[in-house]
Amino acid sequence: MNRRDLLKAGLVAVAGMVIPLNALEVFDDEAKAAVKAAIEMVPKKRRWAFVVDTRKCVGCGMCVKACKMENEVPFDADVSRTWVERYVVLKDGDVLIDSPKEARYGYTKNDPMGREIKEDEIAKGFFVPKLCNQCEKPSCVQVCPVGATYKTEDGVVLVDRTWCIGCGYCIMNCPYQARFFHPVYNTAEKCTFCYHRITKGMKPACVQACAFGVRKIGMLNDPNSEVFQIVMNERVMVLKPETGNEPNVFYIGLDKIVR
Amino acid sequence: MGHAWRPLAVAFAFILLILIVRIFVVPSDFMAKNGDYKYQWHRVSNEKDWKDFPVGYRGREFCGQCHPDKLEAINKSKHRKVECENCHVLPEAKKSTHPVNLQKSYKYKFIIGINKTRHLCLRCHQKLPYRPSVYRNFAKPVEFKMQDGEKHNPGMPCITCHDVHKASFK
Amino acid sequence: MTEVHGQLWTIKQLFTYPNEYIYWTVHIALYPYITGLVAGAFVLSSLYHLFGKKELRPVSRFALVFSFALLLVAPMPLLFFHLLHPERAFNVFFTPHYYSAIAAFGLVFSVYGLIVASEIWFAYRPHFIAQSQSRKGIMGLIFKVLTLGSYDLDERTAHIDEKAVKFLAAIGIPSACFLHGYVGFIFGSVKTVAMWKSPLMPVIFLMSAIISGVALCIWTYILGMKFFRREICTDTVRSMGRVLAWFIILALTLEMLDFVFHGYTAEESWSILSKIIFGKFKFKIFVLQWGLGMLLPIILLFIPKLSTIRAFVASTCVLIGVWMMRWDVVIGGQSMSKSLAGFMKYKMPIWPHTFEEFREGLFSVILLLILPFIFLCIFNKFTPVFTEKKCNFDTEEAH
Helix, strand or coil: CCHHHHHHHHHHHHHHHHHHHHHCCCCCCHHHHHHHHHHHHCCCCCCCEEEEEEHHHHCHHHHHHHHHCCCCCCCCCCCCCCEEEEEEEEEEEEEECCCCHHHHCCCCCCCCHHHHHHHHHEEEEEEECCCCCCCCCCCHHHHHCCCCCCECCCCCCCECCCCCCCCHHHHHHCCCCEEECCCCCCCEEEECCCCHHHHHCCCCCCHHHHCCEEEEEECCCCCCCHHHHHHHHCEEEECCCCHHHCCCEECCCCCCCCC | CCCHHHHHHHHHHHHHHHHHHHHHCCCCCEEEEHHCCCCEEEHHHHHHHCCCCCCCCCCCCHHCCCCCCCCHHHHCCCCCCCCHHHHHHHCCCCCCCCCCCHHHHHCCCCCECCCCCHHHHHHHHCCCCCCCCCCCCCCCCCCCCCCCCCCCCCCCHHCCCEECCEEEEE | CCCCCCCCCCCEEEECCCCCCCCCCHHHHHHHHHHHHHHHHHHHHHHHHHCCCCCHHHHHHHHHHHHHHHHHCHHHHHHHHHCCCCCCCCCCHCCCCCCCCCHHHHHHHHHHEEEEEHHHHHHHHHHHHHHHHHHHHHHHHHHHCCCCCCCCCCCHHHHHHHHHHHHHHHHHHHHHHHHHHHHHHHHHCCCCCCCCCCCCCHHHHHHHHHHHHHHHHHHEEEEEHCCCCCCHHHHHHHHHHEEEEEEEHHHHHHHHHHHHHHHCCCCCCCHHHHHHHHHCCCHHHHHHHHHHHHHHHHHHCCCCCCCCCHHHHHHHHHHHHHHHHHHHHHHHHECCCCCCEEEEEEECCCCCCCCHHHCCCHHHHHHHHHHHCCCCCCCCHCCCCCCCCCCCCCCCCCC
C-alpha cells in the first residue's frame, strides 16, 4: 500500500464517518422540540391538574370519606380512589409509614404502624394525600388490551365499566397504585378527578371536603387558575418522575422518603 | 396444489366471522378520538356516562336552603371552611333521622344525621406531634386548636361544652 | 365487610399502598407455563420436520399434536379463571389495542394456532382420507369434515403435503418463539415492577419455555410408551436429553445474568428486591428453581449413557423447576410493594368454600393441568400420535 492509497482510504473513512453525522442534523430541530416539550411546565392542550400542599394536611381523612361516598366505592371496602399516608421519621432514623383503612376514619392516635411512639422520639412527620395522577403519558392506558380505559381531551383518565374485561394489566402498570378492582362492578376503578363535578363547574368531592386548603384543582394552562399560579411560581414536585408518566398532580413540601 | 389452500380458507372464514360479529358487538362510537390510538381508543359515549354520574356532595348552599340560621352561624365562625356534609353524612348508618326524605325529594344520595362521637372531632383536633399547629387557610394564619383526647375530659361528648357551628363554647 | 378482589389471598406486611394486593395470582403463573410448554413441544417436533433429526421421528407427531392440545388450554387460565369479566374476553379481538402486549398476544396466539392446526392437517391428511372412507357413523362424519373436502391422494399431493409441513414448521418456529417471547414481554414491559422490568425477560421466558416443552415431551413420551407397552427408543430419549441439556445451560445463564444485572446496577428498588431474592424467595429461587430445576438435570443429562429413568427424573425436575420460575417471577415480582417499603405474601386458597375460592385456588389449577392430557387422549382418536412400532430411523414413514 503506497501513500496515495493510504490517503484515499483515509479520506473515504473520514467521509464515511461525516455523512451519517450530517444525516443526523436533519433531526436536530425535531430533537430540540422534543426535549423542549419534555421540560415545559405548561402543556399546549387543556389539562386538568391538581395541587396537593402536604404542609397543610392534618390527616383528618375527610377527603377519603367524601370520595368514597361521592363515587360509590363501598365505604367498608379496603380500597379507595384517594387515601392519606402518614410518614413519621424517628430520631434513630427509623421511618414509619402507614395508611390505616386508607385514612377513611382519619388519624386520631399517635400510633404509626401500630407502634406507641413518644413525642420526643420523633424527628419529623407529615401526611401525604394521594390520588390518581392523571398522567400526561398514562402507562395504565397504554397497556389496556381492549380500549376500556382512555384519556379524555382535557387530560382525565377514565375507565369504561361496560367494556373492561378485568385483566388487571392497568393495575399492575400504575406506578402509584391508584387503580384497583371495584368490589361491585368488578372492573378497574380509579380516581376521575370527579369528572361529573368538574365538568359542571363544581370542585371534586375531596377538594370541597378539605377544610385546610390542601387540595386544589384547576386548568394547568389557564393563567387565572390557582393551580397555574402555584405550578409556575412555587417549587413543586411530582411523585416518581422517573417513570416518565408525567403526572398532573403536583406536590408542595414533598419529602424524599415519600414514594 | 388446490388442496393446500384449504387450511388458509378456514383461517379466512375465521377472520371473517370475527369481523362480522364485530359489527354487531362493538358500539358504533368506538374509535380512536383525534386519531390518538395510544391514549384515546375508546367508546366515546363513555365520557358522557361519567359526566352524567350523579352528584353526591351538594355543599353548604344546599343545606342552607332549609337551615339558614345554621349556615349564617357557621359562616361567621372559624369553622366556616368546614362543609356540613363532612360531619353530617353518616357513611355507615342504615336509616336516616332527617325529618325530610332527602332521597325522595332531592335525589340526595347520602344518609344525613348527627354524629356525637368524640372521634369525629378528634379527626382534626386530636393533638399529634406531626399535626400542623398553625391553620393557614384563612387570610391570616391562626393557631390551630388541638387537644389530647385521652386527657381532655375523656368519655364526655365534645358537644356537651362546645358548639360546633359557632366553633366556641356554648 | 365488602370483600375486595385480592384480599382473600394477600397478607400485607409493613407499608403497602391501600389498593395494593396480589392481583395476578396462580393463573398468571400457569398461563406462561402452559404457553411455554406449547412453544417447547412445537420446537421439538420441528427439529425433526425441518432439520431432519431422524432419531426424533418417533416423537415428532406426538409433540406436534400435544403442542396443539396444550395450545387450546394455554389461554384458559387467563380468559376463564383470571379475568373478572370472562364473558367479555372476546373484546380483545373486537377492539384490540395493540399498544398492549396482551392484545397483541391474541393476534400472535391465533396465528400460531392456525399454523399448528394446518401442520397437523397436512401431516395427517392421508389418515383422514383413509378413515373417512372406511369409518361409518359419527366418526366417519367427523373425519369427512377433517378432510376439508379434499380427497386427492397421489404422489404429487403427498409431495405437496410434505413441503407444506416443512414450510409450516419453518414459519412455526419463529412464531412459537414470538409467541413465548411475547409472554415474556408482557412481564418485562411492566415498568412498575422492579423484578420484571428487564429487556432479558422475553429471552428468559423463551429459553425456559423450550426446556419445559422438551422436558414435558420426554416425560409424556416415556409414560406413554410404558402405558401402551411399546419399546422406548433410547436414541430418541438421548437426543431429546441433549437438546434439553443445552437449552438449560442457556436458560440458567440468562436468568443468572438478569439477577446479576439487577444487583450490580442496584437501582432504587434493589434494596427491597434483594430482600425478596435473598430472603423470602431464596429457597424457591436458588434451591427449587435453579438447583433442582436446572443444575441437577444438567448433571443427570450430561453423565454419559443417558438411561430412560435418568431422563425421566431429569425432565420431571425441569418441569418442577420451570413451574417454580413462573411462580417466582409472577408472585415474587408482586411480593414487593411499589412503595418500596413493604411486602405482600400470597396465600393460595386450597379448599374451595365459595366459587371465588375455587376459581383462584388449587383445584382449578389441577383441573387446568389435567386438561391438556384429556385433550391429547381425545385427539389421539383422530390423529394417532404413537404410530411407530419399532425404533428404526432409517426407513421412510410407514403411512
